[in-house]
Amino acid sequence: MSASISAFILTFSTLCGSRVVSGVLSPPKNVRLTSYNMDLVLRWDAPDQPASGLLYTTEYNSSFISYKGCVNISTLECDLTNPKHIYEYGRYTGRVRAQLGTESSAWVESNQIALDKDTVIGSPNVSLFSNGATIEVSIKDPVFRISTLLDVYNLASYKITYWKHDQKEKAISINDMRQNRVVLPNLDPWTKYCVQVQLDTERNPNPNHSEPSATVCESTTIEEEAPWLAAVVTFVVMAMAVAVVVVAVVHRKRISHFLCPKDALPQHFKEYLLAPPNSSMYLDMRNSHPPKEIFDPVSIIADSSTLEEGLPLEAAGTSCSKQPGTT
Structure with a gap:
């Protein structure tokens, strides 16, 4: 009798367990936390055979403090970038669950990222200016969602690679360049050069940690004859202008008396000039x-x-x- 009761209980629990399992939603898959230019975005894939009207809710935490993210959204990503809750050197983990009506799936945790080490730095903006046989490279840092590049990576440097057009296999690289305006050396006149720049933060050796800039090309012209001539002419003109101003200030009274004399003509001259002809x-x-x-x-x-x-x-x-x- 006891054996039959035990078998009945086991069968009933199995049937009930299978009903509970079948009623639970399948959780999202491939949950991952990513960062690009100091943002924080949680992404995931839909569960197998997702039901119509499926919604998602997300959360993220740092140092065991959880924050609510997106609630009841239908998209497969959530932007968690909140300047009040995240900072440049924090470590973060996200999670997401699926919801359908009153039913919810289990939470699925993401990977953990350190924002300053794992964020992908976007490509810098590069401009070229040709001046005779030289080319000047102007670099503009990417814009971060939180803070700025130099505030987070104060030792950041640029790797500048340049080559003659259609000769990239002979490219020349300048490493550890910290200035954002650089003149390329040893260029040939009447030649087209192409330039590409990539940031190095010294925080992550992974080459994919930062994106290279778009390739920009510019041509040199004749060899620059006197690079100092423009500076000398500008200096001379400025010095002369300053001298004129100083002289005008020091001798302003004499100049004023010369231009606007206060001496009156004698009375007989006035009478002679104003008298009608006779x-x-x-x-x-x-x-x-x-x-x-x-x-x-x-x-x-x-x-x-x-x-x-x-x-x-x-x-x-x-x-x-x-x-x-x-x-």
């Missing part, structure tokens, strides 16, 4: 009237006998008569 010719011209035009009327009368004979007027002649009283 020339007789000027007075006659000013008081004269326009001359009156004098003229005499003249009339031309043709001879009637000549006109009757049909002779031309010119051949017949004319007779002129003046009006009485004319000259």
Whole structure:
């Protein structure tokens, strides 16, 4: 009797256990915590045969203190970058679970990362400026989500690699360069060069710890004849400008008196210059009237006998008569 009761209990527990297991959601897979330029992002893959309407909830912790991340999201990643809860040198772990209605899967833990050692540093921005037979490389650091590059990696340096166009196998590298503006040495004139820059933080020997910049190319021109000439001309012009200003300040009173003299003209000069002209010719011209035009009327009368004979007027002649009283 006891044996049959034991068998019944074992069968019942097995059936109930299988029902509970079958009712639990499958958890997410391949949960991983990543960092790029000092952010903190949790990513995962959906469980096998995910149900429709499946949602996810995430959390992350540091030093045994847990913080809530994304709640009831449908995407497969969660940005946990919160400046109030994470800092540059912290160690973090994330976890995620699936939810469907009132059912939830088990939490799945991610890997642990140290933010300053495991973050992937993005590529720097590189610009080239050609000046004769030289090329200057200007480097701009990537932008971090938290802090800045030099605040986190105060010993960061640049690896600058340059080569002639289509000759990358003969590339030349400059290591441990800490300046963000560098002039490339020993370049040939009238030649195209390509440059690539990568950051080295000395925190992680992994070459994938930082991304190289895009390849940028620029050409040199004629060999620079006098690199100091522009500096000398600028210095001379600045020195002359400073000298002029100093002279103007020191002798400002004399210059002011020269440009705006305070001495007045003598009174007899003023009277002579302001007096009207008294020339007789000027007075006659000013008081004269326009001359009156004098003229005499003249009339031309043709001879009637000549006109009757049909002779031309010119051949017949004319007779002129003046009006009485004319000259």
